[in-house]
Amino acid sequence: MSNSKLYKGSLSTIILKLLADEGKMYGYEITQKVKQLTQDELQIKEGALYPALHKLEADGLLDIEVKKVDNRLRKYYKLTEKGTQESIGKLAELERYLSTMQALLLPKTKLSS
Template identity: 70%
Template sequence: MINSNLYKGSLTTIILKLLNENDKMYGYEITRKVKELTKGDLIITEGALYPSLHKLEADGLLDVEMVKIGKRSRKYYKLTEAGTKETVNKLAELESYIRNMRALVNPKFRLE
């Protein structure tokens, strides 16, 4: 069982990366993709996802497009230009974090 607390600080990066790879996605689609890519180890709840999406939108990193599907509307999220730049920054931060954690927990990855 994976401790979801370990992922909480990475949720923004996960969202940005998925949107960067997939152009635009709606909320449920993001949660399904994360579950699929992690083989069910990470499940993002709506209670975690939507506040993050709303904050990214408020920060100017996402655009929202409403699409009518039958009688329902679906919100699609897409990166803005600033969102694309922030994705690069967040991924670099995450790579550094992973490298440092690897060095801390596994001696063979320590720099001499």
């Protein structure tokens, strides 16, 4: 699957969904989880992930928690209350979109009476 065009518009939804499911995650962990869940079909690059995370944070959807792990500082991202609500809305929007696309791509055949 082409990584760039199909998932770019859904990247924030993917991030919000993962954080809603997992609670908090750091950047590399997000990329690995996406690879695992999609069996390597989607691979989110750092150049796309971090700008998306920064935008979600600037929009008040994410909080950052910094922890020291193995003598390194690691940023963990988690949803704010606003982020939780946005996640719910984005997932509902994506479900409607997928349903619409299925109706276009797999129309039900009408039986003649």
